[in-house]
Amino acid sequence: MADPITLSSATRTNLLSLQRTTSLIGKTQERLSTGKDVNSAIDDALSFFKARTLNSRASDLATVKDGISEGIQVLTAATDALSNVEDILKQMKAVASSAKSTAAADSGTRMKLASQFNELRSQIDHLTQDASYNGINLIKSGADTLTVKFSESPSASQRQLKVEGDVTDASGLNVASQSAATTGWGASAGYGATIDNAINDIDSALTTVRDTAQTFGTNASMLQIRSDFTDNLINTLENGASDLVNADVNKESANMLSLQTRQQLGTISLSIAQQSEQAVLRLF
Known part of the structure; x- marks a missing residue:
């Protein structure tokens, strides 16, 4: 050796x-x-685990923010559809008003207008049925309920927004189809009262649509505020984590x-x- x-x-x-x-x-x-100044728990266990906790919460909140953004889109889809429903209702009112002003002897024109009225009514049903985002529709027949969570904690059930849907198809708005027969708009007499009832129903439906759209719009604005807050909180958490572990490159x-x-x-x-x-x- x-x-x-x-x-x-x-x-x-x-x-x-x-x-x-x-x-x-x-x-x-x-x-x-x-x-990074701290790359593992060996470098600085306290800073390493604090930073990991902050980053984990930021990641959980990012998921919450995605849910809030989805909720905003659901409400936006509903309010956009309601705006179009309002436009259709206005057209229906115009058709009904035109039918009322038609001469008593011109039953044929009123029959055609009744058919136009009913076609517009069916478009309301089609439009509300299509106003879905990610499988959630707040205005169709059998409207869904939107639930948006604000907290990453599973037990924080009170920190959420629940928006109940409001059925705004033609039936939900109590806008009935109109008969084009001689017993309806095509009658030679008495049709005025029938048309007036239809116009009154449309006026009531317009009020309902506007109120519902306002409610959804208010909820969407509130969700946007919460989304901005969550985004700022995520940035704060990530910056805090970075301050704990990032290196001073100049140093x-x-x-x-x-x-x-x-x-x-x-x-x-x-x-x-x-x-x-x-x-x-x-x-x-």
Whole structure:
């Protein structure tokens, strides 16, 4: 077995110093490459786990924000559809008014207008049936209920918004179809009262549609406020996590320059120590 190599005190001291410098350079390079001062629990357990908790909550809130955004889209789809329903109701009222002003002897024209009225009524049903977003429809027959959560906590059931749907198809608005026969708008007499009833029903339906649209619009605005708040909270949490673990790039760059200089000096010092030992050997 070979004898162990014995290093002089000066050589050993310089070698250990050089090893420590090399290790510090490695850590500094890691910080510069990752941009983080704390890359694992070994670096700083308290900061590492605090940052992970903050980032986890930010991620959970991002999911909540997605749900809020979906809720806004559901309400937007409903309010857009209600705006179109209102336009159709106005057209129906215009048709009914035109029929009422038609001469008593012109029953044929009133029959045609009754058919137009009924066609417009059917479009209300088609429109409300199509006003769905992501499977949720707040205005169709058998309207759905929208539930939007504001908190990432499963137990925070009170921190949510529940919007009940409101049936606004033709039947839900109590807008009945009109007979084009001689017993209805095509009658030679008495048709005025029938048309007046239809106009009154439309006026009532217009009020209902506008009130419902206002309610949905108010809820959408409130959800937008909550979405903005959640977005700001996510940014705050992420910034807080970054402050705990991110490295000061300028500081680490200066450290790297200093350590590289120290490494070069250590190498020179080690070389000098070895040269001193070689000088001693030349005496023999």
